[in-house]
Amino acid sequence: MNLLYNGEARETQTRYLSELLLECQVDENAVATALNGDFVPRSLRASTPLQDGDRVEVVAPMQGG
Numbered sequence: 138m139n140l141l142y143n144g145e146a147r148e149t150q151t152r153y154l155s156e157l158l159l160e161c162q163v164d165e166n167a168v169a170t171a172l173n174g175d176f177v178p179r180s181l182r183a184s185t186p187l188q189d190g191d192r193v194e195v196v197a198p199m200q201g202g
Contacts, residue, residue, distance in 0.1 A: 138150070138187065138188070138189040139189055139190065140187060140189070140190065140191045140192065140193055141191070141192045141193065142157070142161070142193050142195070143193070143194060143195060149187070151187060152186060152187060153182070153183055153184065153185060153186055153187060154170060154172060154177060154182040154183075154185040154186075154187060154193070155182040155183040155185075157187060157193065158170070158182065158195065161195070163195055165179060165182065166179070167197055167198075168195050168196060168197050169195075169196050169197075169198075170182060170193070170194065170195050170196075171193070171194040172185060172187075172191060172192070172193055172194075173191055173192050174192065174194075
């Protein structure tokens with residue numbers, strides 16, 4: 138399936154958001170996620186299915202002042 142991952146086209150065979158994060162080598166505990174503009178809490182990532190054309194945003198908090 139094809140989707141947008143942080144604005145870039147990506148092809149994946151993963152079925153759930155948590156699997157995509159694993160595939161992208163992202164520390165699930167250190168990021169926030171959104172699917173098609175809607176926030177997805179960490180507790181729901183394993184049960185959040187992906188579909189062709191989805192937009193996934195993954196952001197990490199920044200430190201500093």
